[in-house]
Amino acid sequence: MQETRLDTARIRAARRVIDPIFLDSPLYRCDALEPELGCAVSIKLETANPIRSFKARGTELVASQLAGNGSRAVVCASAGNLGQALAWSGRRRGLDVTVVASRFATAAKLDRIRALDAKLELVDGDHELARDRAADIARYDGIRLLEDSLDIETCEGAATIGLELVDNEPSFDTVLVALGGGAMATGIGHVLKAFAPDVEVICVQPLGAPAMTHSWRQRRVITTDSTNTIADGVAGRRPIPAVLDDLLLVADDAVLVQEASIITGMRMLLHHAGLVVEPSAALGIAAILEDRPRFAGRHILTIICGSNVDPDTYHHWVSS
Amino acid sequence: MQETRLDTARIRAARRVIDPIFLDSPLYRCDALEPELGCAVSIKLETANPIRSFKARGTELVASQLAGNGSRAVVCASAGNLGQALAWSGRRRGLDVTVVASRFATAAKLDRIRALDAKLELVDGDHELARDRAADIARYDGIRLLEDSLDIETCEGAATIGLELVDNEPSFDTVLVALGGGAMATGIGHVLKAFAPDVEVICVQPLGAPAMTHSWRQRRVITTDSTNTIADGVAGRRPIPAVLDDLLLVADDAVLVQEASIITGMRMLLHHAGLVVEPSAALGIAAILEDRPRFAGRHILTIICGSNVDPDTYHHWVSS
Numbered sequence: 001m002q003e004t005r006l007d008t009a010r011i012r013a014a015r016r017v018i019d020p021i022f023l024d025s026p027l028y029r030c031d032a033l034e035p036e037l038g039c040a041v042s043i044k045l046e047t048a049n050p051i052r053s054f055k056a057r058g059t060e061l062v063a064s065q066l067a068g069n070g071s072r073a074v075v076c077a078s079a080g081n082l083g084q085a086l087a088w089s090g091r092r093r094g095l096d097v098t099v100v101a102s103r104f105a106t107a108a109k110l111d112r113i114r115a116l117d118a119k120l121e122l123v124d125g126d127h128e129l130a131r132d133r134a135a136d137i138a139r140y141d142g143i144r145l146l147e148d149s150l151d152i153e154t155c156e157g158a159a160t161i162g163l164e165l166v167d168n169e170p171s172f173d174t175v176l177v178a179l180g181g182g183a184m185a186t187g188i189g190h191v192l193k194a195f196a197p198d199v200e201v202i203c204v205q206p207l208g209a210p211a212m213t214h215s216w217r218q219r220r221v222i223t224t225d226s227t228n229t230i231a232d233g234v235a236g237r238r239p240i241p242a243v244l245d246d247l248l249l250v251a252d253d254a255v256l257v258q259e260a261s262i263i264t265g266m267r268m269l270l271h272h273a274g275l276v277v278e279p280s281a282a283l284g285i286a287a288i289l290e291d292r293p294r295f296a297g298r299h300i301l302t303i304i305c306g307s308n309v310d311p312d313t314y315h316h317w318v319s320s
Numbered sequence: 321m322q323e324t325r326l327d328t329a330r331i332r333a334a335r336r337v338i339d340p341i342f343l344d345s346p347l348y349r350c351d352a353l354e355p356e357l358g359c360a361v362s363i364k365l366e367t368a369n370p371i372r373s374f375k376a377r378g379t380e381l382v383a384s385q386l387a388g389n390g391s392r393a394v395v396c397a398s399a400g401n402l403g404q405a406l407a408w409s410g411r412r413r414g415l416d417v418t419v420v421a422s423r424f425a426t427a428a429k430l431d432r433i434r435a436l437d438a439k440l441e442l443v444d445g446d447h448e449l450a451r452d453r454a455a456d457i458a459r460y461d462g463i464r465l466l467e468d469s470l471d472i473e474t475c476e477g478a479a480t481i482g483l484e485l486v487d488n489e490p491s492f493d494t495v496l497v498a499l500g501g502g503a504m505a506t507g508i509g510h511v512l513k514a515f516a517p518d519v520e521v522i523c524v525q526p527l528g529a530p531a532m533t534h535s536w537r538q539r540r541v542i543t544t545d546s547t548n549t550i551a552d553g554v555a556g557r558r559p560i561p562a563v564l565d566d567l568l569l570v571a572d573d574a575v576l577v578q579e580a581s582i583i584t585g586m587r588m589l590l591h592h593a594g595l596v597v598e599p600s601a602a603l604g605i606a607a608i609l610e611d612r613p614r615f616a617g618r619h620i621l622t623i624i625c626g627s628n629v630d631p632d633t634y635h636h637w638v639s640s
Contacts, residue, residue, distance in 0.1 A: 021348050026368035028341050032432065048346035048365050052594050112352065274372050274596040274627035307594035315639070 004246040005152055006190040011159040018060040018157065019089075022049050024164060027301075032272040037285070038292045040299035042172055044161060046306065047277070051112070053233075053306035054184065055085035058157025062146055063089035065153070072096055076146040077134035079127050079232050080109025081306050082154075086146060087116035098143075100134040102126050106232055106278075108310045126227065128237050149181030149243045158184040161303060162191025170196050172301040176284030179203035179212055179254060180234030182243040184305060189250025203247070203254040204283040206262065209235040213254040215244050230259060230317070233280035233306055261286035267318045269304070276314065278306045324566040325472055326510040331479040338380040338477065339409075342369050344484060347621075352592040357605070358612050360619035362492055364481060366626065367597070371432070373553075373626035374504065375405035378477025382466050383409035385473070392416055396466040397454035399447050399552050400429025401626050402474075406466060407436035418463075420454040422446050426552055426598075428630045446547065448557050469501030469563045478504040481623060482511025490516045492621040496604030499523035499532055499574060500554030502563040504625060509570025523567070523574040524603040526582065529555040533574040535564050550579060550637070553600035553626055581606035587638045589624070596634065598626045 015023060026045040033041045046054035063086065066074055073096040076086050083099035090097035099113050103122040113120050121137075123129045131147070138145030148154050165175070165188070175192060177185045189201045205213045208229030214222040221244055227235040247254075265282030269275045284302025288295050335343060346365040353361045366374035383406065386394055393416040396406050403419030410417035419433050423442040433440050441457075443449045451467075458465030468474050485495070485508070495512060497505045509521045525533045528549030534542040541564055547555040567574075585602030589595045604622025608615050 021346075024344065026341075026346065028368070028370050031370060031435065045368050047594060048348070048368050050348050050351060115351065270596065271631045274367060274629070276590065276594040276596060309594070311591045319635070 002249055004186060004190050004249050005242060006155055006159055006187065006246070008191070008194055011156045011163060011191065014061055014156055014160050015163065017064050018057055018160065022056045022060065023160065027164065030273045033268060036268065037288050039288065039295040039297060042299065042301045043273070044165065044301060044303045045275070046161070047281070047304055051081070051084045051088050052308050053081040053085065054158060054161060054303070055081045056088055057160050058154035058183065059085040059089040061153040061157050062086070062151070063093050063095055066095055066144060067093035071144055073098070073141065073143040074146055075100065075134050075137045075143055076148065077101070077127065077130035078148070079235065080105050080113065081233055081308060082148050083113045083118065084109060084116060084308070087113050087118035091117050098137060100130045100137065102130050106308060106310055109308050112308070126237070127235060149183040150240045154183040155187040155246070158187030159191050162188040165301065166191060166195040170199055172199065172299040174200040174202060174295065174298055174300050176202050176204055176287050176300060176302040178234055178280045178283040178303065178305055179205040180280065181236050181240065182212055182247050184303065186243060186246040186250055188303070189247070193250050200252045201250060202287065203251050204287040205234060205254065205256055206231045206283070207256040207258055210256050211237050212239045212244070212247070213256055215239045216247055216251060216254040219248060231262060231279035231283065233278060234283070255287050257283060257286040257290050261289045263317050263320065264289055270318050275304060276307045276309065277304055278309050281305045281307065322569055324506060324510050324569050325562060326475055326479055326507065326566070328511070328514055331476045331483060331511065334381055334476055334480050335483065337384050338377055338480065342376045342380065343480065347484065350593045353588060356588065357608050359608065359615040359617060362619065362621045363593070364485065364621060364623045365595070366481070367601070367624055371401070371404045371408050372628050373401040373405065374478060374481060374623070375401045376408055377480050378474035378503065379405040379409040381473040381477050382406070382471070383413050383415055386415055386464060387413035391464055393418070393461065393463040394466055395420065395454050395457045395461070395463055396468065397421070397447065397450035398468070399555065400425050400433065401553055401628060402468050403433045403438065404429060404436060404628070407433050407438035411437050418457060420450040420457065422450050426628060426630055429628050432628070446557070447555060469503040470560045474503040475507040475566070478507030479511050482508040485621065486511060486515040490519055492519065492619040494520040494522060494615065494618055494620050496522050496524055496607050496620060496622040498554055498600045498603040498623065498625055499525040500600065501556050501560065502532055502567050504623065506563060506566040506570055508623070509567070513570050520572045521570055522607065523571050524607040525554060525574065525576055526551045526603070527576045527578055530576050531557050532559045532564070532567070533576055535559045536567055536571060536574040539568060549599070551582060551599035551603065553598060554603070575607050577603060577606040577610050581609045583637050583640065584609055590638050595624060596627045596629065597624055598629050601625045601627065
């Protein structure tokens with residue numbers, strides 16, 4: 001197999017750098033979901049930590065590296081979860097963290113970034129504009145730009161989830177991973193292809209933000225002019241070529257799901273599993289809902305990657 | 321110190337018997353709760369497992385013992401969580417599990433007990449009547465009666481939570497534990513008093529189900545005629561003398577809280593921590609809310625002991 005940019009030895013080493021609070025997250029069967037879904041369902045729960053998403057696995061690597069080489073500052077663009085994670089990892093290492101986000105980002109995420117003492121700069125546009133602005137700040141201030149999915153630490157941090165999945169002989173047939181920029185999908189995919197090549201890796205993206213899925217299908221970068229999805233954590237328009245190259249090596253499929261399925265997935269996870277999840281974290285359940293025959297009788301694992309929601313909006317989704 | 325019925329060596333050994341899926345549950349600071357509570361708050365999350373409560377730590381011990389000595393059947397009374405746990409632990413060991421519950425018990429809990437292949441028998445009365453009925457069944461059928469809090473496995477199973485709390489030098493000053501029959505409080509209290517005697521152990525019970533708290537205060541068993549609380553998991557009326565004796569040795573205080581505080585606690589855990597919890601699991605937060613000056617500036621740990629709720633009822637609580 002052609003090689004991704006990720007390195008298995010570095011991923012193993014990452015476990016010694018990441019605060020244990022983010023490692024060895026719960027992994028268990030959710031029987032109560034199964035009658036409605038028609039397949040066995042296990043979840044890997046990445047929300048039971050201080051920042052309520054998996055993103056700190058990557059920011060711990062970056063922040064510890066920066067602190068180690070005497071850097072004082074770092075900037076990233078974020079839909080909100082990477083920013084929270086970088087703020088958390090940076091604060092405890094004395095780093096000045098700047099997060100650039102869209103002013104349309106989930107308010108609860110922005111509030112938490114501020115509460116974690118990061119400097120928050122809002123742009124009047126979408127996530128891609130925030131990416132441009134973060135790059136400008138890095139250039140102007142001469143500080144490290146952390147680019148989600150492009151920077152290998154974000155992929156290898158996420159890949160430590162993969163190590164935990166293959167720790168024992170995996171009992172699942174398929175892993176459903178939310179697809180946005182691609183850090184989580186390439187990270188987990190890399191490890192699964194290395195240690196459990198028979199496990200199918202399926203990426204799931206909203207129909208309203210399909211750029212990376214279209215790119216994967218056509219094997220070249222496809223951008224879109226806009227996004228339209230409640231799954232704010234995966235709403236990019238400009239896939240990164242190097243990440244697409246990796247994704248082409250590790251993903252077995254990439255599927256698109258409707259907003260209504262995402263909402264049904266969120267509601268099912270609340271009612272049957274007692275889990276609050278943000279829309280991106282329900283993409284896997286949405287994929288099962290939209291193609292039950294494909295998954296019937298199989299054992300599916302999906303990563304519950306985040307739970308940062310605005311209470312009122314969440315309430316509206318799960319009650320609708 | 322006078323000794324409880326619990327044995328530290330057995331508690332350590334229990335970790336080798338309990339399915340790892342129930343061990344080493346998440347333990348983390350919840351910054352987002354802190355501004356409103358005025359103290360540092362850490363949580364030990366016992367809901368991220370297949371039965372959504374801590375009770376399987378105890379039932380794993382009982383079921384493995386029964387399977388080991390060739391027993392085929394076991395019966396317990398339960399408000400719902402112990403029954404689910406025993407059904408889960410018994411099913412994978414080929415045991416016939418009977419659960420006796422009040423017909424007024426939380427429907428979601430009863431549904432899960434049935435889904436886990438246990439025989440469910442409902443009594444037309446409260447939990448104490450279910451206890452009597454379970455004892456009758458055990459006597460009549462000649463099978464093992466599992467009695468929550470009285471049977472040492474339920475206390476020592478819960479005590480493994482305590483081991484995880486003292487694993488590193490504890491950074492918290494006080495542990496707030498939900499108090500019902502007393503298994504969790506005596507279990508965790510035993511370990512804390514042994515390994516971290518400076519940590520204060522405070523039991524929290526609803527004003528509407530105060531029997532064990534009154535008993536602790538008066539150092540003798542006090543029963544009540546009825547209970548009136550939404551915290552179904554801790555709504556007993558007849559404390560068990562041997563459990564009270566243990567509780568007198570390990571608890572530094574026992575406090576009672578109002579229903580409104582429990583509901584506010586549930587809502588705060590949902591909105592600020594993204595956690596669905598059942599009323600019993602919000603007792604610790606309720607205790608802080610009712611006496612902020614007592615806890616101001618301290619570091620409090622509370623155990624989120626269960627998340628089994630009826631969706632509609634839960635929705636009503638957190639929206640009210």
